[in-house]
Amino acid sequence: MATLLLDDQPLVILPQLAVAIGLNESIVVQQLHYWLEKSENVHDGYKWIYNTYEDWREQFPFWSESTIRRIITKLEKIGIIVSANFNRSRIDKTKWYRIDYDKLAEFTSSNQDEQTTDQNDVSTVQNEQMTDEIDSPSGQNEQSICSNWTDEALNLNRPIPENTTEITTEKKEEVEEDARAHSFREIIQFVEQNGFGTVGSYIGEKIVSWVDDTSEELVLEALKIAVENGAKTWKYVETILRDWFEKGYRTVDQVRAAQLAFREQQLKKRSASSSSGDGRKTRKPVRTEIVPDWLKMDYSQPEDDDFDIEQARRELEERLKKYKDNPDG
Structure with a gap:
């Protein structure tokens, strides 16, 4: 993987990586790799970094937060980026990230295989075209026919584009x-x-x-x-x-x-708990349910009871003085 990712110069990417996973995705993966090389956070035997989307926004100021979120989500779905939560507090939702280098290798190798197949197909068609030109007595006309056939063959051999x-x-x-x-x-x-x-x-x-x-x-x-x-x-x-x-x-x-x-x-x-027929109150057993904590929370402001701090301080000083004068009594 060292041939596809750089250990310095962030935001510099290799064309082969961009072709394999996409330009925007390769920029994010390269930047993530750069910080993982410097990270000292190790969990489950892997290096991790943690970032909020706002932190990513500072590193990629040319993208909106929604674009960054979409790129990272795509990389998570295809398995190149792995995310987790190693925060001590359950309330803290900051995500942790690492790269699945094996999955990244699969994408790059499959892309190389596709390129090799395309090149072989083109070479085969070109060789057949040259053979037809040599064997054909018609010369120019059959060269034109063969050229048209070559274009069709290339279209048939190439995979249907998934642009749509x-x-x-x-x-x-x-x-x-x-x-x-x-x-x-x-x-x-x-x-x-x-x-x-x-x-x-x-x-x-x-x-x-x-x-x-x-x-x-x-x-x-x-x-x-x-x-x-x-x-x-x-x-x-x-x-x-x-x-x-x-x-x-x-x-x-x-x-x-x-x-x-x-x-x-x-x-x-x-x-x-209402009154029974003879006027006496009766209690029937009722299944109780735990009341949510948020219903018990009291957010009312404490009432001002005109507490005199100075008066309390003077009384405390008098008590201390009496204790010093008569510690036994």
Whole structure:
């Protein structure tokens, strides 16, 4: 692999690598290889680096974040880039990356085989053309016929180009990325317009991570619940999302069904403790369900009880003085 990847001069690539996996993809792989050579983070016997998409954006300022995300996703799908999460905190969604050099070798070798096959096909056709020209008494006319046949033979021997499929796939991915970017802007707009404050890069990256793990709709639903409960903090929103994620809720309908079941349970609990026919209150055993942590969190401001700090300090000093004067009493 040393003949295909450079250990210095980032963003310099070899044409053979670009032909094998694509120009944009080869730029990302070369840059990743460059940093892996310098990395001291070893997990499972491999070197890894970790980066947010914002960090990648700084290294590739000529691309948008959605383009970088699309390139990395493609490399992950074909197996050249392997991603994982080795963060100590479960909340930290920063991705770790390494290169599967065996998979990369497969792509480059298969591309070389295709090029060799094409060259052999062209040589065979050219040799047959020369033989026809020598054996043919008709000369110029049959040379023209043979030339036309050569063009057809080349077209038949070459694989059908996949440009249409690739273009269609890229267009579909671009549409999906545009929709994703629109949804992300909606979330950011909701956050900033409903009193959560300005979204910085750190919270922005967390929002993207939770959208990846759940969906745009669930993140927006969690934000709405936070507003309704008067808890306009990202900590509260993330607690809700974590609770949903651990319970396997992946759609807003699942969340609302769970909320409805919780309300019905509360109603049954209250009706079970109501008065019986003879006027005495009875309690019936009711199946209880653990209340989500985010319902227990208290974000109300503490009341001002006019606590006098100076008065408390004076009283403490008097007690200390009495203790010094009479330590036994």
